[in-house]
Each structure stands twice: as structure tokens, then as C-alpha cells.
Amino acid sequence: MASSILVLGAGMVGTCTALHLQQLGFEVTLVDRRAPGQETSFGNAGLIQSEAVEPYAFPRDPGFLLNVALGRGAEVHWHARGLWHMAGSLLRYLRHSHPKLHAKATEAYSRLIAHATEEHELLMVAAGAEDLVAREGFRFVFRTPKALEEAAQRAAVLYDRFGVRYQAENTTQLAHAEPALRPSLAGAVHWLDPWAVNNPGALVQRYADLFVARGGRVLTGDAGSLQPSGAAWSVKTTEGHVDAGQAVLALGPWADGAIRQLGYRFPLFIKRGYHQHYSAPTPVRQPLLDAERGYVLAPMQRGLRLTTGAEFAPIDAPPTPVQLAKAEALARELVDLGQPLQEPPWMGARPCTADMLPVMGPAPNHKGLWFNFGHAHQGFTLGPVAGRLLAEMVQGQTTWIDPRPYLPSRFD
Ligand SMILES: Cc1cc2nc3c(=O)[nH]c(=O)nc-3n(C[C@H](O)[C@H](O)[C@H](O)COP(=O)(O)OP(=O)(O)OC[C@H]3O[C@@H](n4cnc5c(N)ncnc54)[C@H](O)[C@@H]3O)c2cc1C
Known part of the structure; x- marks a missing residue:
């Protein structure tokens, strides 16, 4: 019993946690209400973002916030x-x-991001999954020279620091x-x-x-159904x-509901997002962020995937894909998107x-x-790092990254 462990949730984070615990000798049962990788880890932009050393901060620009408040723009949508x-x-x-x-958070965040690709690589090779990945980077594209210049200056700072x-x-270079x-x-800034x-x-x-x-x-x-049971934990599955x-x-994103039942109140929230695939007769070769408009285009097996920015709405509120409609119109200014391929869009x-x-x-x-x-905007990126760090903590060994900034006890 001592070495047995349940992992609840088979998204990128839970699945990688299960793999790492198993590697350390635990007898692991991975439990989900759906098949692995069918929720948030299914519908994201698929980016393993080694450039995302800074976590996504609350925007502070008054003009941007006014636009958000007035419901303009595609970046943010909200339900009262x-x-x-x-x-x-x-x-x-x-x-x-x-x-x-934010600078302090960046210090801790960047330490995780620094290991993202190498930790994925180990799992990808072992899982025979390298056919799913392209290693040619990701672009932020800009419509105005001013925004491009500012982004290039910021990129130079990130290069120097990280x-x-x-x-x-x-x-011309981008067109080529x-x-x-x-x-x-x-x-563009090509990461x-x-x-x-x-x-x-x-x-x-x-x-x-x-x-x-x-x-x-x-x-x-x-x-x-997770419950303490004597010195152990018990969960109800279709096999008993x-x-x-x-x-x-x-x-x-369902963690908040689960930990509340156990008496925890952490400052968690969600940012909903949508995707749609398009037939795009000539899709872009590499993923891009339309940086002044706030959506991503990423070539996928299923078509050209457009993913939206943040929607502040309860997790169970009916979908309101307002941003998707706006982002689609904006994306059509940049590429021949062709036809949408799915109904309804993913959320x-x-x-x-x-x-x-x-x-x-x-x-x-x-x-x-x-x-x-x-793991917010980068849970797909961070799954293997998060899995390894957590598994090392469970085993009680010295962890390869200092875990203190991420401990749940910081909210006490
Ligand atoms: C539009 C969009 C684009 C994104 N793009 C990127 C990107 O390009 N790169 C990146 O790194 N990140 C991206 N992200 C973020 C990333 O997708 C998430 O951070 C990540 O998928 C979270 O993984 P997870 O395993 O924690 O959660 P999930 O993948 O949601 O897994 C949680 C699991 O828990 C299960 N579960 C929930 N409740 C129960 C229950 N009661 N019983 C049993 N099982 C339950 C669910 O079925 C699910 O499988 C994006 C997110 C969105 C929305």
C-alpha cells in the first residue's frame, strides 16, 4: 500500500505525473472520467513554449482595459x-x-520553462511520439512597425536574461x-x-x-468520489x-471544485478559450500569434487551428464563442482560412x-x-517538468528544481 498512488486527472499534467511516479517505482493508477488528454490538453495550440519564461500578467495598459470593458477586440471576453x-x-x-x-514570479516560472523541451524529448522518444512534433519555432507577427520594434527590444532582453x-x-523576411x-x-519575432x-x-x-x-x-x-480511507485514499471507478x-x-481547471470539497480556498480562476479548425488550402508552415490581435494559428493534423485568448466565465456556463468570430475575421486578413471544419467549436x-x-x-x-x-497558459508545455518535480517530492528525494515557490502551503 505504501508505494501505491492514485493520480486523478489524465491531462498532460496528470499523465506525466503518473509516468514519473511509475519511473520512481510507485504502483500508479491513473483515473479520469474520460480517456487521457481529452480536455484542456486536447484543444490548446500545441505549443511547447520554451520562450514563455514570463508568466502571463494581468494587462495594465488603460487603452487595452477600456477596450476590454467595452467588449471591443478579440483578446478578452467576459461574462459579468x-x-x-x-x-x-x-x-x-x-x-x-x-x-x-511579476519579476519575482518570472524568476520561478522561468526555472520550470527552462526544462520543458528536454523533459518532453525524453518522453517523446520513449513513447515513439516524435512524428507529432515540429522543432522549427513559433512566431509573433506584427501589423505595425512600432509594435514590432517594441517586441524585438523585449526579445533582446529575454535573450540576455534567459x-x-x-x-x-x-x-520581406517574413513573407519569404x-x-x-x-x-x-x-x-515578426521568430522564437x-x-x-x-x-x-x-x-x-x-x-x-x-x-x-x-x-x-x-x-x-x-x-x-x-475521492475519500480518505484509514491511512489510505479511495476512489470510485468503473472497476469498483x-x-x-x-x-x-x-x-x-476542475481542481478548484475538488479542493473546495476538502476545505481549501486557493486564489484560482480560469480563462476559457476556444478553437476551430479551417480547411486553409495553403496553411502557415509554423504556428503564429497575431500579437496585436490576440489569437494563434497553428497547423494541425486536422486543419489550421485557430485558438482564442481569454474568456472570463464560469467553467460550466454555456459557450459564447464571440472571440472566435472576431478572431476568424482578423485571421482572414492574414491568410486564406478556407472553411470551418467543426461544429460546434471546441471550448x-x-x-x-x-x-x-x-x-x-x-x-x-x-x-x-x-x-x-x-499551469495556466503553459500546462501543455510544463506537463513533463511538473510530473517529474511532483514525483520527486512524493518520493522524498532532493528535487532537481527548488519546489518552494510552487508549494500549496504558500496560500496559508
Ligand atoms: C485555447 C487554449 C490554448 C492553449 N495553448 C497552449 C499552448 O499552446 N501551450 C501550452 O503549453 N498550453 C496551452 N494552453 C494551456 C494548456 O492547455 C493547459 O494548461 C493544460 O492543458 C492543463 O493540463 P492539465 O492536465 O492540468 O488539465 P486537463 O488537460 O484539463 O486535464 C484535467 C483532467 O481532469 C479530468 N477531470 C476533471 N474532473 C474530473 C472528475 N471529477 N473526475 C475524473 N476526472 C476529472 C478531465 O477529464 C481532464 O482529463 C492552452 C489552453 C487553452 C484553453
């Missing part, structure tokens, strides 16, 4: 009920986004690199080291297949109750924390319970 629900966490998010605190490699491209783009753009996965859900499934091939169990069950000495909650939610750092470590008030969630 969503803002009301999340008000406490959002105010703390605003406070933590002050440049001084070694994030990039290349600034002018109109991406002939599918209409020739109206000022240029050279991020990777692009052309089917994010399939990558999680391959990692889960590796876990099973190595002797792990994947079961269907409801994390809401499963008991284990310890348990990890890796429920992504998911980024699991966010007010201090922009994930929650990884022991549950403060429950023996044998561990948390691994809150």
Missing part, C-alpha cells in the same frame, strides 16, 4: 457572472502583476518564411526554440500508452473502489492562479494527498 465569481482571485492577480512581483533565442524578421501570409505585415505539436490530445494519449506499456493502470472514475497509500489531484479552460505560479506539492492539511494543477 464570471467576473463576479472570480473577483477576489482577479484582484490578487492584478496585484501580483505589478512589475516587481537565453531565449529569436530572430527579428522584416516584411511564410508565403501563405498576405504581404501586409510589418514583420527559434519552441516546438509545435500537430495533435496535442494524441501526444497525451501516446504518453498514457507508454504508462500502460510499462505496467500502469488507466481507469475511468470520478475524482469527486480503488485504494492507494497516496493520491495526486491533477484536475486542471476549454486554462487553470490559473493569482500569483501566476502552478500549485505543486503536498496538500497542507491532508496526509498522503498531493496537488499538481494551475
Whole structure:
């Protein structure tokens, strides 16, 4: 019993946690109500973002905020009920986004991001998943020379501080690199080291297949049924109750509901997002962010995927894909998108924390319970790093990254 452990949630974070615990000798059962990688880790932009050394701060530009308040632009959409629900966490998010605190968060965040591609590489090779990934970077494209110049200056700072490699491209260089783009753009910052996965859900499934091939169990069950049972933890699955000495909650955007039932109130919130695939007769070769408009285009197996920015709405509120319609119109200014390929569009939610750092470590008030969630805009990137760090903490060995900035006890 001592070496048995349940991992609840089979997204990128939970699946990688299960793999790493297994590698350290634990007998692991991975439990989800769906097949692995079918929720947030399915519908994202597929980017393994080695350039994302700074966590996503609350925007502070008054013009931008006015546009958001007035419902203009494609970057942000909100439901009044969503803002009301999340008000406490959002105010703390605003406070933590002050440049001084954001710089501190960046220090801790960048230490995780620094290992993202190397940790994915190890799993991809073992899982035989390298066919799903392209290693040619990711572009921020700009419509105006001023925005391009500012971004290039910022990229130079990130290179000096964190070694994030990039290349600034002018109109001609960008047109040469991406002939599918209409020739109206000022240029791009081409981040050279991020990777692009052309089917994010399939990558999680391959990692889960590796876990099973190595002797792990994947079961269907409801994390809401998790209960302490003597010195152990028990969860209800379609194969009956499963008991284990310890348990990890890796429920992504559903973590808040689960930990509230256990008496925890952490400053968590979500940013919903949508995607649609398009037939795009000549898609872009590499993913891009239309940086002054706030959506991503990423070539996928299924078509050209457009992903939207943040929607502040309750996780269970009906979809309102307002941003998708706006972003589609904006994207048509840049490329021949062709026809939308799915109905309805996909919707998911980024699991966010007010201090922009994930929650990884022991549950403060429950023996044998561990948390691994809150990876926000980069949970697909950070899954393997988060899985390894959590597994090392569970084993009680010295961890290869200092876990203190991410511990759940920081919210006490
Ligand atoms: C539009 C969009 C674009 C994004 N683009 C990127 C990107 O390019 N790169 C990047 O790194 N990140 C990106 N992200 C963020 C990233 O997708 C998430 O941070 C990441 O997928 C979170 O992974 P997770 O494993 O924590 O959560 P999930 O993948 O959501 O996994 C949680 C799992 O818990 C399960 N679960 C929930 N409740 C229960 C229950 N009661 N019982 C059993 N199981 C349950 C769910 O079924 C799910 O499988 C994007 C997000 C969005 C929305």
C-alpha cells in the first residue's frame, strides 16, 4: 500500500505525473472520467513554449482595459457572472502583476520553462511520439512597425536574461518564411526554440500508452468520489473502489471544485478559450500569434487551428464563442482560412492562479494527498517538468528544481 498512488486527472499534467511516479517505482493508477488528454490538453495550440519564461500578467495598459470593458477586440471576453465569481482571485492577480512581483514570479516560472523541451524529448522518444512534433519555432507577427520594434527590444532582453533565442524578421523576411501570409505585415519575432505539436490530445494519449506499456493502470472514475480511507485514499471507478497509500489531484481547471470539497480556498480562476479548425488550402508552415490581435494559428493534423485568448466565465456556463468570430475575421486578413471544419467549436479552460505560479506539492492539511494543477497558459508545455518535480517530492528525494515557490502551503 505504501508505494501505491492514485493520480486523478489524465491531462498532460496528470499523465506525466503518473509516468514519473511509475519511473520512481510507485504502483500508479491513473483515473479520469474520460480517456487521457481529452480536455484542456486536447484543444490548446500545441505549443511547447520554451520562450514563455514570463508568466502571463494581468494587462495594465488603460487603452487595452477600456477596450476590454467595452467588449471591443478579440483578446478578452467576459461574462459579468464570471467576473463576479472570480473577483477576489482577479484582484490578487492584478496585484501580483505589478512589475516587481511579476519579476519575482518570472524568476520561478522561468526555472520550470527552462526544462520543458528536454523533459518532453525524453518522453517523446520513449513513447515513439516524435512524428507529432515540429522543432522549427513559433512566431509573433506584427501589423505595425512600432509594435514590432517594441517586441524585438523585449526579445533582446529575454535573450540576455534567459537565453531565449529569436530572430527579428522584416516584411520581406517574413513573407519569404511564410508565403501563405498576405504581404501586409510589418514583420515578426521568430522564437527559434519552441516546438509545435500537430495533435496535442494524441501526444497525451501516446504518453498514457507508454504508462500502460510499462505496467500502469488507466481507469475511468470520478475524482469527486475521492475519500480518505484509514491511512489510505479511495476512489470510485468503473472497476469498483480503488485504494492507494497516496493520491495526486491533477484536475486542471476542475481542481478548484475538488479542493473546495476538502476545505481549501486557493486564489484560482480560469480563462476559457476556444478553437476551430479551417480547411486553409495553403496553411502557415509554423504556428503564429497575431500579437496585436490576440489569437494563434497553428497547423494541425486536422486543419489550421485557430485558438482564442481569454474568456472570463464560469467553467460550466454555456459557450459564447464571440472571440472566435472576431478572431476568424482578423485571421482572414492574414491568410486564406478556407472553411470551418467543426461544429460546434471546441471550448476549454486554462487553470490559473493569482500569483501566476502552478500549485505543486503536498496538500497542507491532508496526509498522503498531493496537488499538481494551475499551469495556466503553459500546462501543455510544463506537463513533463511538473510530473517529474511532483514525483520527486512524493518520493522524498532532493528535487532537481527548488519546489518552494510552487508549494500549496504558500496560500496559508
Ligand atoms: C485555447 C487554449 C490554448 C492553449 N495553448 C497552449 C499552448 O499552446 N501551450 C501550452 O503549453 N498550453 C496551452 N494552453 C494551456 C494548456 O492547455 C493547459 O494548461 C493544460 O492543458 C492543463 O493540463 P492539465 O492536465 O492540468 O488539465 P486537463 O488537460 O484539463 O486535464 C484535467 C483532467 O481532469 C479530468 N477531470 C476533471 N474532473 C474530473 C472528475 N471529477 N473526475 C475524473 N476526472 C476529472 C478531465 O477529464 C481532464 O482529463 C492552452 C489552453 C487553452 C484553453
